[in-house]
Amino acid sequence: MSMENYSPGLEGVVAGTTAISTVGKKGRGLTYRGIAIEDLAGHASFEEVAHLLIHGTLPQDEAELDSYRKRLTALRALPDALQRVLEQLPPTAHPMDVLRTGCSALGTMEPEVGAGNEEQVADRLVALFPSMLLHWYQFHRSGARLSGASDEPGIAAHFLRLLHGSQPDELRQRAVDVSLILYAEHEFNASTFSARVTASTLSDFYSAITSAIGTLRGPLHGGANEEAIKLIERFTSPDDAQQGLMQMLAAKEKVMGFGHRIYKYADPRSAIARDWALRLCGGVGDARLCEIAERIEEVMYKEKNLFPNLDFYTAIVYRLCGIPTEMFTPLFVFARVAGWSAHIIEQRSANRIFRPIAEYVGPERQEYVPIGKRR
Ligand code: ACO
Numbered sequence: 001m002s003m004e005n006y007s008p009g010l011e012g013v014v015a016g017t018t019a020i021s022t023v024g025k026k027g028r029g030l031t032y033r034g035i036a037i038e039d040l041a042g043h044a045s046f047e048e049v050a051h052l053l054i055h056g057t058l059p060q061d062e063a064e065l066d067s068y069r070k071r072l073t074a075l076r077a078l079p080d081a082l083q084r085v086l087e088q089l090p091p092t093a094h095p096m097d098v099l100r101t102g103c104s105a106l107g108t109m110e111p112e113v114g115a116g117n118e119e120q121v122a123d124r125l126v127a128l129f130p131s132m133l134l135h136w137y138q139f140h141r142s143g144a145r146l147s148g149a150s151d152e153p154g155i156a157a158h159f160l161r162l163l164h165g166s167q168p169d170e171l172r173q174r175a176v177d178v179s180l181i182l183y184a185e186h187e188f189n190a191s192t193f194s195a196r197v198t199a200s201t202l203s204d205f206y207s208a209i210t211s212a213i214g215t216l217r218g219p220l221h222g223g224a225n226e227e228a229i230k231l232i233e234r235f236t237s238p239d240d241a242q243q244g245l246m247q248m249l250a251a252k253e254k255v256m257g258f259g260h261r262i263y264k265y266a267d268p269r270s271a272i273a274r275d276w277a278l279r280l281c282g283g284v285g286d287a288r289l290c291e292i293a294e295r296i297e298e299v300m301y302k303e304k305n306l307f308p309n310l311d312f313y314t315a316i317v318y319r320l321c322g323i324p325t326e327m328f329t330p331l332f333v334f335a336r337v338a339g340w341s342a343h344i345i346e347q348r349s350a351n352r353i354f355r356p357i358a359e360y361v362g363p364e365r366q367e368y369v370p371i372g373k374r375r
Pocket of ligand 1 (some may be wrong): 009224261306309
């Protein structure tokens with residue numbers, strides 16, 4: 001083995017092939033199964049995108065989309081046993097830990113039966129994650145046992161309704177719907193890779209998704225959207241933000257919501273998220289958050305040549321939709337489960353176990369000294 005092949009963080013390493021998405025490919029940009037993210041975010045719903053990723057094609061017509069939505073709606077109810085598990089989890093738990101545990105528990109209640117029902121398991125998880133989170137949340141707030149029911153046809157509206165207990169307005173509903181489209185898939189990112197590694201051992205679907213949730217949770221990945229809003233809300237004005245940012249950069253602190261391993265000039269999802277954040281800032285009359293965010297963006301570009309990634313402006317969208325900060329990364333899960341599922345199915349279709357190698361940097365070979373003779 002030679003260190004020539006060593007790439008920290010696997011940067012630039014081709015670790016597999018995929019037909020699911022392109023990320024930062026010259027002349028292609030970000031596409032899901034060949035369709036540009038700008039078109040999907042501009043015209044599709046999250047359910048269409050979930051169908052595209054999990055089942056391989058867009059629904060062919062309104063009737064097929066309607067029937068897929070009805071199928072997902074029917075899959076939203078939580079099993080009784082899962083409700084009880086969720087109720088046992090402490091109210092102080094992080095919602096990502098609730099989803100990770102809920103997913104794992106569901107795997108014991110509705111295990112995969114034989115081969116070939118992956119798409120059904122994937123649909124079940126897409127339908128169930130919002131119900132899981134809101135059942136736990138509302139149970140601890142008010143004792144309500146939601147069991148996941150709502151007849152809202154879209155997942156964004158379903159989530160907002162269970163959260164706020166009322167019909168969401170069109171603007172916020174669509175803003176969250178678009179965010180789910182943007183979060184749904186992104187090639188071999190850390191959480192997807194983790195799902196594929198687990199799937200490559202021929203482990204079960206739930207184990208692969210549970211691995212992915214644990215990987216997404218960290219602030220260098222999905223957890224960045226929670227850190228981004230904490231940063232933005234720390235400042236009282238654009239000038240205050242500029243001063244605070246300069247201090248952070250002088251202290252060599254990382255600014256969450258900026259930078260990307262693959263994108264070097266811009267994250268194509270960020271412009272779409274920014275547009276929605278500005279619409280909401282205008283629409284609900286809170287311009288301050290956007291003004292602060294834009295100043296942070298300017299400073300980061302000027303000082304570090306860094307640009308916002310998807311998490312930065314999505315954090316403002318979620319805040320202006322009245323979503324608690326700890327639910328920001330779970331929303332990423334609601335969406336990315338579609339991408340993870342597509343990757344697990346793809347990995348299984350042409351599997352080889354992932355087993356890279358390490359360069360040894362430990363002590364020289366040494367004799368084993370029996371205990372009692374070590375000093
Ligand atoms: N703030 C300040 N400096 C940064 C940032 C940032 N957000 N991102 C990168 N840099 C700097 C690094 O300090 C480093 O500088 P140096 O060479 O002087 O040490 C250089 O840019 C390269 O950064 P790395 O961390 O080595 O880049 P890498 O490709 O390993 O990491 C990552 C990419 C994790 C996204 C990084 O940019 C980062 O930590 N960003 C903040 C976390 C974040 O927003 N994550 C969300 C990712 S996108 C998503 O999950 C939807």
